[in-house]
Amino acid sequence: DIQMTQSPSSLSASVGDRVTITCRASQSISSYLNWYQQKPGKAPKLLIYAASSLQSGVPSRFSGSGSGTDFTLTISSLQPEDFATYYCQQSYSTPPTFGPGTKVDIK
């Protein structure tokens, strides 16, 4: 199985900050990498698919990059509604696997 790691596991940031979250796969997954946002008590929401494609309806302050084993999710200017936990997930091979999550909270 492909293992996914994320860093940091948590971070504190202020509104307006640029935030970067890193995801690493244990082997090459090409661009089969997806990012999700989950708020407390809510289902996950797809933000980015195929490493860098913005899901419909997602604000353009979210962006994704990377290929192979190393990927990043960037929030260009953090907004109050962005405080949440973010997960990466590989869809290159079965089983699809999620990273452990990165919690973004208010500084």
Place this chain on the structure above:
Amino acid sequence: EVQLVESGGVVVQPGGSLRLSCAASGFTFDDYTMHWVRQAPGKGLEWVSLISWDGGSTYYADSVKGRFTISRDNSKNSLYLQMNSLRTEDTALYYCAKDGLRSGRGGMDVWGQGTTVTVSS
């Protein structure tokens, strides 16, 4: 409106059985691979199982293999998860999710609200 609605979650004793259902609407159900994903209290997301658009291929996490069975009825736009030999570690919120691609290699672009399974004596 594209929607997934799960049901069937209850409190069950260890060793018991349960069947979860997921009703889909607002999209062509039989065009897409479907998933079950779970989240134990306070924990991250764990993929459980997937089924191809036509039901011809199924896959399971090692943690549930041999105990859970995924199925779908495209005529009813419904997804199911039969859960047998339940263990306390199966306690979680269970989500059904639609894959963005028929192949099953897309992101999970639609999620239900989840149904809670509690395994306890």
